[in-house]
Amino acid sequence: MRAAVIAPDGRFEVAEVPEPKPGPGELLLRVTSCGFCGSDIKARPIMPEGTIMGHEFGGEVVGVGSGTSSTWREGTHAAVLPALSCGTCDWCRSGFVIHCPQVRLVGLGGAGGGFAEFAVITEAASIPLTPRVNSRYSALVEPFAVGLHTIHTGGLREGDDVLVIGAGSVGLTTAAWAKVRGAGSITVVDPVEARRDVAKVFGADVVLASVEEAPRNSYDLVAECVGHAELLDDCVARARPRSRVVVAGVDHLPKQFTSSSAIMKETTLTFAVYYSPAEFETVIEAIADGVIDPAPLLAKEVPLDQVNEAFADLTASAVSGRILVTP
Ligand SMILES: [Zn+2]
Ligand SMILES: [Zn+2]
Structure with missing residues (x-):
């Protein structure tokens, strides 16, 4: 063959x-x-x-x-x-x-x-x-199963305000499942306009070019779908107190993370694979x-x-x- x-x-x-x-x-x-x-x-x-x-x-x-x-x-x-x-x-x-x-x-x-x-x-x-x-x-x-597993692992609840970082296939399928499972609002961040356009098709209510544009303390579930662990501080900053951050993007390099704000918010930080x-x-x-x-x-x-x-x-x-x- x-x-x-x-x-x-x-x-x-x-x-x-x-x-x-x-x-x-x-x-x-x-x-x-x-x-x-x-x-x-x-x-x-x-x-x-x-x-x-x-x-x-x-x-x-x-x-x-x-x-x-x-x-x-x-x-x-x-x-x-x-x-x-x-x-x-x-x-x-x-x-x-x-x-x-x-x-x-x-x-x-x-x-x-x-x-x-x-x-x-x-x-x-x-x-x-x-x-x-x-x-x-x-x-x-397979890619849609990744998105489904991400929202399962992140503990999505109906009505949650969801922030998805990255509109590659993991981010897009995570947004799609968040929509299907009754998220209150879905915001997707990606620097590439064409990807933001696809995110809208998959249910994003708001698309942003940079995570800096996303308001702080505003989301019940934040999904890191890029694989840049340095974004973790940004994810925690956007999450409400006692809410969840799920990491589905793989990063092989050591990156810094400041735990104090996650502790003060009692953020649940979880990781999803397969x-x-x-x-x-x-x-x-x-x-x-x-x-x-x-x-x-x-x-x-x-x-x-x-x-x-x-x-x-x-x-x-x-x-x-x-x-x-x-x-
Ligand atoms: Zn793959
Ligand atoms: Zn076995």
């Missing part, structure tokens, strides 16, 4: 690689499309040569391993939850599969990802797509029911050969929304 693998120079190279075979409890998926995100930018330099990246994808079942449930048939479409876990530990049983001690991250070095014609995924991590969801959106289930199978199912139902329209998140679709160009566009923030690679 053809796959975009990490080459010795760290770029992607489209190569012919062996087609994976589904083992017991696994499915062979023909990848419909696969998205990129900021995590890929951060992870690519540390991925070993030959890695098949891509953790936001869906596909059509074209092979069924032994011992899988009888409901899987060839032709069924699935969205991939890109964390393969043991399925039996307490974390797996409670749905927090990312914390399973045996977890393998799909497309981030633990198992082959979606920048390939085919991928093998456990049936537990293959979330069936109802026929009511257009299969071209299967790769967008999602549960139930959250994937919720996203799929919401798309099927028209509660969430994923279309505005889809910037463009490109063939596998253009994976390097698409990656460059993403790195330069040249597009708002997802570029999907269609192997």
Whole structure:
């Protein structure tokens, strides 16, 4: 099969690689499309040569391993939850599969990802797509699950005034779910005008170019969706006393944080990563029911050969929304 693998120079190279075979409890998926995100930018330099990246994808079942449930048939479409876990530990049983001690991250070095014609995924991590969801959106289930998990972890309550910092896909999907779940008001901050425009489509009542423009002590939930930990002081400053700040953006660098104002306000500071199978199912139902329209998140679709160009566009923030690679 053809796959975009990490080459010795760290770029992607489209190569012919062996087609994976589904083992017991696994499915062979023909990848419909696969998205990129900021995590890929951060992870690519540390991925070993030959890695098949891509953790936001869906596909059509074209092979069924032994011992899988009888409901899987060839032709069924699935969205991939890109964390393969043991399925039996307490974390797996409670749905927090990312914390399973045996977890393998799909497309981030633990198992082959979606920048390939085919991928093998456990049936537990293959979330069936109802026929009511257009299969071209299967790769967008993951980003919407990130947003849903962010508002769950942040403890969004109906009527909350919500401030979302960053209108990349995490911020946009967080805003979209805040809207669906009855936020009182939604303010989204992003310096890029095109992204602010998409934020309005996803439910933002107010869009701002800079966090400095957001009033202090005014929000019940602040979501940091950029991955710049130096924004934490700004987040706490905007939060009301005894309210919540949820961090969904990943920062690998040490940054300063002044705890005094968070202490004086008794801010709940929490962090969100990944999602549960139930959250994937919720996203799929919401798309099927028209509660969430994923279309505005889809910037463009490109063939596998253009994976390097698409990656460059993403790195330069040249597009708002997802570029999907269609192997
Ligand atoms: Zn991602
Ligand atoms: Zn487990």
